[in-house]
Amino acid sequence: MQKTIEFLRKANTFYLATVEKDQPRVRPFGAVAEYDGKFYICTNNTKDCFKQMQENTKVEISAMTGGSWIRLTGEVKADERVEAKQAMIDANPSLKNMYKADDDIFEVLYFTKGTSTFYSFTNEPETEVIA
Known part of the structure; x- marks a missing residue:
């Protein structure tokens, strides 16, 4: 999971x-x-993406930096705990401008299943299980 978060x-x-x-x-x-x-x-x-993740929990994430990219495939579930929301805000201070851990609109979701695959033009793909 750490490699995925860092990437x-x-x-x-x-x-x-x-x-x-x-x-x-x-x-x-x-x-x-x-x-x-x-x-x-x-x-x-209030966003469509939250409603979509509630109806179909399967998601994918993709990102690229330098000559490497990631594809994370998995399923997510909302976590209503204030502690989980506060952990997200603490890890991402810019969220403090938009949300509070106990407000009515902020949602955090965790991966119940998930695998990240790391790709590059020069190396073989690597995988990391995140859930």
Whole structure:
């Protein structure tokens, strides 16, 4: 999990893919955290992406930095605990401008299943199980 978190932080922006009915949807994200031994992302529960992840928990993340890229495939689940939300804010201080751990819109989701594959133009792919 650590290699995945480090890669996504280095990339700064990563792209999360969800599904809406039969249409893929992709949007930029930028916050990740590890809490309670799990890999977390976050969003706002008024956004379509949150609703999509509730209806179909399967997601993919992709990012590139330098000549390397990652594809993380898995399933997510919302975590309502204030402690998990606070851990996300602590790991990503820029979120303090948008959310509070106990507000009504901030959501954190963790991977219940997940595998990251790291690719480059020069090396064989590597995998890391994150959940």
